Amino acid sequence: MKRKRIGLNIIILLAVLLILPLPVFAAGAKATIEGQISKMLAKMQTPEFKALQKDGKLTEISKIINDVFDYQELSRRTLGREWKKFTPDQQKEFVGLFEALLENIYADRILAYTNEKIEFGKETELKKGRVEVESYIITKDNKKVPLFYRMTDKSGQWRVYDVVIEGVSMVKNYRGQFREILSKKKPEDLLQTLRKKVKKTG
């Protein structure tokens, strides 16, 4: 009787695994981002971190952020069709500049974080190798701000290539701006604008 039940359990387990191979496979994304964020928040609570000057804090945070984002993928998606208008050297510089810009801004924002609660929700597969992980920030007036991470494992590790806040995709928003600039100007001008911007925020 008992053995029969175990056999049945195994069959059910196999059936479930067969039906749901994708969510099981995708489980890595949510665990990755959740782990990285709690690691970051834990680090910010340590006395060593609190003793650092602002610059030191920003460097520490940037280290973790760089592991979270897939800047190559992010840049590629943001430029979309415009990517081909850039020479390989320009593409490389673009990725570097975009990385520096986002790094500065995110590190600054994370430093401004004041213990709002962060909840993680479900993860959904968008396409093979791409998932969206839902998270919510509970603000001081007890409203839930949805912050979704879109992630890919192209680089061999789950990394974020887009952040969607209250329905607004960062990649899409930048894409609109870059398109606007590139409709009138050359890639070199866009790089120049980015260089100036990075200098200002850095």
Place this chain on the structure above:
Amino acid sequence: MKKLLAAAVMLSFFLIVGVDRPAFAMDREPGVYLAQQSQEEAAVEDEEAVEDEDDEDYEDDDEYDDDVVQINDPLFRLNHEFYLFNDAMYVAFIKPAAKAYNTVMPEEIRLSAKNFFYNLRFPIRFVNCLLQAKGAKAMDEFATFFLNSTVGFAGIQTPASYYESLPPSPEDLGQTLGVWGIGNGFFIMYPILGPSSLRDSARFIDSFFLDPISWLDLDWKTKYGILAYDKFNEISFDIDDIDAMKAAVLDPYVAIRDAYVEHRNKLIAE
């Protein structure tokens, strides 16, 4: 009489929004209709994309299918001027005032004021839930209002948020019209009031008929004083975010316009 006026305003609104597509398609000016332009460009480039197999994943990206600007902006020049005006006002007056206000006024009080005004505007959200035939959401709205008004001391506290489903996401007349299938029309940047669209300008109807502040028997100076305070108090929570946004973007006007449309689309879809 008030009802009649409301009906008249609504009707004229539908007429304007309903016919905007053919009417404005006539006097299309190249360069101003960015949305249109980039859609055409996209169509051309789609053909090129097929040649380059390596790039296919990025070109035929279903995830960002609708990646071009999603709203017409025929008033671009005027809108952009108003954006510059708003930004100058923000930098010169609003931000310094908000900073001073934040140092003087404890956060609990600012938060209470924010909660109070949000709770007060319950009629706008409730009526629009009903107009969209969202019965369950209307009940949630009512439950939130009831709890926060009583246990939460006239809305300054938010006990309702202890329940998972409360408060529901807010509804307004712009969203109602969106749910009824009416498009944005075109983008409008209002001086002081900020980004909106022709359709979302329906919020003036909301404020006129359903905002309890407009029901008060006060002279217009006091009334607008209250409204201005509410708006200012809200901004006092956002100055860091606004600064971060301005540091992050390359073209703040385009960024705000696109973000506004995307955010509204999400609210309408909910």
